[in-house]
Amino acid sequence: MLNISVLNFRNYMRTGRPSNYPIKVKKLYFAQASYFLQPISYFLLLISGLLFQPVSAQNPAPAKPQTKPIALVGGTVHVGNGTVIDKGTVVFDKGILTAVGDASTTFDRNATEVIDVTGKHLYPGLIAMGATTGLVEISSVRATTDNQEIGALNPNVRALVAYNTDSEVIPTLRNNGLLLTQATPQGGTISGSSSVMELDGWNWEDAVLKKDDGLWLTWPPFFTREFNFEDFSVSLQRNSRRQEVINNLAQLFSDASAYSQIKNPSITNLKLEALRGLFSGNQNLYIRADNSKDIIEAVKFAKSHGVQKPVIVGAEDALRVVDFLKENNIPVVLGETHRLPNRQDEPVYQPYQLPSLLQKAGVTVALSYGEAYWRTRNLPFVAGTAAGFGNLDREEALKMITSTPAKILGVDKQVGTLEKGKLATLVVCKGDILDMRSNGIEHAFIRGRKTDLDDRHKRQYKKYNDKYEIGNK
Incomplete structure (x- = not known):
């Protein structure tokens, strides 16, 4: 077949x-x-x-473009770069921030829709890196997963065109303040290219903020983990195919480096063409590596082949090679932080403290929720955990899911902070966006468009709340 x-x-x-x-x-x-x-x-x-005939509930339609200036007045503005403005004012028009300041900020009140957000908090839209949101709907149903390709070396595969704006998972992320995601392919040694997507749009052409921001490489580890279903134990096994995989990668990168020197090739090689941006600095090379030796070897491999912007993803052992990462100016995108340590001799809270320890050591750190899709909505609480257990200032923790990801992705001139001239992609929150108890998103704007905050969770809550009349007794 x-x-x-x-x-x-x-x-x-x-x-x-x-x-x-x-x-x-x-x-x-x-x-x-x-x-x-x-x-x-x-x-x-x-x-x-x-x-599916009886099913009537649907995702809310994408928001319409902004038609008149909007001013959010009286709230606490968390700019995203460490600055906090009490009783601030944020004004935006045609999807662009036109003013961000304190209560003395002036604007034409007659021509502007004024929204009083006194007592509320304003944040830049949070950014989820390395996520499969929009590529996976129900992980156990193969027909709804479109996040990986057959084969080991697939640099020409683009997650961009597989992104599903109709996913019911997307609105649940918006309700926790996430307005941007990095649609990321999986599988194989080179999975393909990711793209930065806005979490609102009719199709991927509407939703894309930056196409093909980088290639994803899974570095072959020295050891692989094997799970024993009899006693539920995990054992380490030496990776016997490791050198073979590295040799294949070396050949591919050598060919791609030579190919990149040809400006207008007579015959286009799609795989080599997809790697061209790594050598010019137009794309990042995201390297999935956890073990300390793997991290060092992967970075040296990338540098030796002329890759301009390597980024380490996962990085569970990053603390063991912190000096190496700092010396080589390698950004780190940590994987899932809500986990147990991998070694028995490590403190149980070390995964929670890792973002703070790396940040204080001078390493550029962004947070992700691994390659989860629906659990990605918990990303702000990962930052909250890092702040609480790592004795980290909450504004510094906020930067790990706003301005720092924006810089790594190369979209910091558009999003990541609330500054004049940038896109009006922001949320209004009842309390602390990093706290699951007070996080309550009241307004969300993507390019100035007021986004509908309805989602499947809210519909289910209302359905059963009405059935059992909870709160009416």
Whole structure:
């Protein structure tokens, strides 16, 4: 049977077929596909008609463009760079911040919609790095996952065109203050390229903020973890294929480096073309590595092949190589922080303290929630944990999910802080956005568009609250 990957098919259709692609081969492939898939499509159509007909709730429609200036007055403004303005004023028009200041900030009140946010807190839209939100809907249903491609070396794969703006997971993130995400591919040694997406839009063309910001590489580790289902133990096994994978990577990067010297190649090689931005500095190379030796080796590999902007992702052992990271100016995107330490001799709270320890050592640190999708909504509380357990100033913790990710992603001139001239992508919160008890998003604006904060969770709550009349007794 013809094995067609959805992500590969979309990329193939976007990039176009070579002009010399045989017509007969195209007809044969699509004939085979239709032969095998036709009875399946009839079956799925029948099942969808039976199962999904009663479902009426849908995601809210994307917000309409801003039509008049808006001023948020009286709230505490957390700029995102460490500055806090009490009783501040934030004004934006046509999706751009036109004024950010204290109570003395002036604007035309007659032509502006004024929203009193006294007692509330204003924050830049939070940024989720390394997430699969929009690429995975239900992890146990294969047809709803579109986050990885078959094969080991897929630099030409683009998560951008697989991003699903209709995902029901996306509104749940907005309700915790997350307004931007880095749609990230998974699988293989080189997974493909990620893109920075806004969490509101009709399609990926509407939602994209920055296309193909970087390539994702999973560095082959010295050891692999194997789980024993009999006694539920985890053991380390030496990675026997490690050197073979590194040799293949070295060959690919050498070819790509040579290819990048050709300005206008007569024949375009899609895989090598996808790596071109790594050598010019237009793209980051995100390297997934946790072990200290793996981190050092991966960075040296990238530097030796002319990669301009390597970024370490995961970095569970980053504290052991902190001097190396600082000397080489390597940013770190930490993976899941709400976890136990990997070594028995490490303090149980070390994962919580790691962001603070790295930041105080002079390493550029951003936070992520690993490659989770629906759990990504808990990212602000990860920053709150880092502040609480690491004795870290809360504004410094906020920077790890706002301005620092924006700088790493190369979108800091547009988002990440509340400053004049940047996009009006911000939220109004009842209390501390890093605290799960007081985090309550009342308004969310993406490019000045007032975003609907309805989501599946709220609809389910209302449904069963009405059924059992909770709070009415």
